[in-house]
Amino acid sequence: MHSGAVASRSADQKDSRESRNGGTQLDAVSLAIIEQLQEDGRRPYAAIGKAVGLSEAAVRQRVQKLLDQGVMQIVAVTDPLTVGFRRQAMVGVHVEGDVESVADALTAMSECEYVVMTAGSFDLMVEVVCEDDDHLLEVINRRIRAVPGVRSTESFVYLKLKKQTYMWGTR
Amino acid sequence: MHSGAVASRSADQKDSRESRNGGTQLDAVSLAIIEQLQEDGRRPYAAIGKAVGLSEAAVRQRVQKLLDQGVMQIVAVTDPLTVGFRRQAMVGVHVEGDVESVADALTAMSECEYVVMTAGSFDLMVEVVCEDDDHLLEVINRRIRAVPGVRSTESFVYLKLKKQTYMWGTR
DNA sequence: CCTCCTGATTGCGAAATCCGCAGCCTCTGG
DNA sequence: CCAGAGGCTGCGGATTTCGCAATCAGGAGG
Numbered sequence: 001m002h003s004g005a006v007a008s009r010s011a012d013q014k015d016s017r018e019s020r021n022g023g024t025q026l027d028a029v030s031l032a033i034i035e036q037l038q039e040d041g042r043r044p045y046a047a048i049g050k051a052v053g054l055s056e057a058a059v060r061q062r063v064q065k066l067l068d069q070g071v072m073q074i075v076a077v078t079d080p081l082t083v084g085f086r087r088q089a090m091v092g093v094h095v096e097g098d099v100e101s102v103a104d105a106l107t108a109m110s111e112c113e114y115v116v117m118t119a120g121s122f123d124l125m126v127e128v129v130c131e132d133d134d135h136l137l138e139v140i141n142r143r144i145r146a147v148p149g150v151r152s153t154e155s156f157v158y159l160k161l162k163k164q165t166y167m168w169g170t171r
Numbered sequence: 172m173h174s175g176a177v178a179s180r181s182a183d184q185k186d187s188r189e190s191r192n193g194g195t196q197l198d199a200v201s202l203a204i205i206e207q208l209q210e211d212g213r214r215p216y217a218a219i220g221k222a223v224g225l226s227e228a229a230v231r232q233r234v235q236k237l238l239d240q241g242v243m244q245i246v247a248v249t250d251p252l253t254v255g256f257r258r259q260a261m262v263g264v265h266v267e268g269d270v271e272s273v274a275d276a277l278t279a280m281s282e283c284e285y286v287v288m289t290a291g292s293f294d295l296m297v298e299v300v301c302e303d304d305d306h307l308l309e310v311i312n313r314r315i316r317a318v319p320g321v322r323s324t325e326s327f328v329y330l331k332l333k334k335q336t337y338m339w340g341t342r
Numbered sequence: 343c344c345t346c347c348t349g350a351t352t353g354c355g356a357a358a359t360c361c362g363c364a365g366c367c368t369c370t371g372g
Numbered sequence: 373c374c375a376g377a378g379g380c381t382g383c384g385g386a387t388t389t390c391g392c393a394a395t396c397a398g399g400a401g402g
Contacts, residue, residue: 044358044359045359045360046358046359056359056360057362060360060361
């Protein structure tokens with residue numbers, strides 16, 4: 001995951017803007033700009049402009065708008081394992097009642113980095129990042145299962161991260 | 172997902188560097204720098220330096236090293252849904268035989284954005300991003316299940332992305 | 343205790359980039 | 373035909389990035 005929507009801040013997918021379809025339709029140029037930034041988030045506007053055929057100022061304005069609209073975000077991404085978080089897991093959640101309210105509750109937990117509503121045997125899939133086994137246990141058994149509406153959960157502890165990209169555009 | 176390891180490029184988690192523990196130990200200053208860049212990947216080095224108590228040049232060198240080492244990457248992250256990819260899904264995979272080789276095969280597919288080996292009822296969890304239902308069906312039924320060693324799969328189609336952050340450090 | 347090395351940090355100018363703004367153009371709607 | 377809005381371009385001035393040489397700190401040896 002994690003290539004998913006842009007969390008406006010530390011919070012949730014604020015409005016439900018365009019989770020529906022694609023909301024603001026992006027033209028080919030904006031797509032090209034995004035591709036450039038997917039390769040290098042710090043690439044200078046002038047270089048991007050040259051690549052997509054636009055002036056430096058125009059690129060700057062477009063990027064700012066994409067950022068403001070929440071269509072994209074430029075951030076540093078790391079491997080939690082190299083930064084002190086020893087345990088990560090994907091947790092499948094079975095919900096009874098309103099799924100969205102449960103999702104909101106999980107979204108509020110800082111340990112949950114990724115929350116998505118799904119179709120299938122799980123109603124929600126959540127990625128949690130913890131410092132150690134105790135922490136992971138605490139989050140799953142005490143916090144997540146304590147949320148009203150959570151019927152049961154199933155965990156998949158990460159053994160090894162094999163791939164993580166943000167370059168869909170380039171294919 | 173997706174806050175996971177840093178794909179060196181378009182490829183996979185190259186070496187298995189430190190999937191083990193945390194490899195190169197990061198000191199508090201580097202952590203602080205990463206936190207700054209998790210908030211804004213384009214923040215100027217001088218501003219970061221002021222925040223972490225280091226000169227502009229020192230920050231620049233540290234960032235460059237973190238990038239070179241593959242500890243972090245600075246990129247644009249979007250919500251695939253707003254960029255034309257209509258279908259996303261998490262796929263749980265049951266493997267017989269060598270899990271790693273299957274993981275490598277999946278990693279090679281451009282539609283698989285995220286591949287992780289897990290403990291639990293699934294041996295692998297894969298996030299796939301497709302343009303439409305046909306494409307998704309093709310990827311899951313023809314491509315993934317065709318990989319030698321894949322015994323069976325279970326899909327969880329994304330209905331709505333609720334949260335996605337990269338700010339674990341700030342808590 | 344002194345010296346040699348290595349690695350990280352700092353302090354600069356010079357070059358490149360970012361930023362705000364005014365002017366243009368195009369498209370839409372009175 | 374005339375606003376008005378939106379998007380682009382050009383252009384200085386302020387900032388930031390870059391490359392480098394000098395400085396510092398921390399061992400390893402002698």
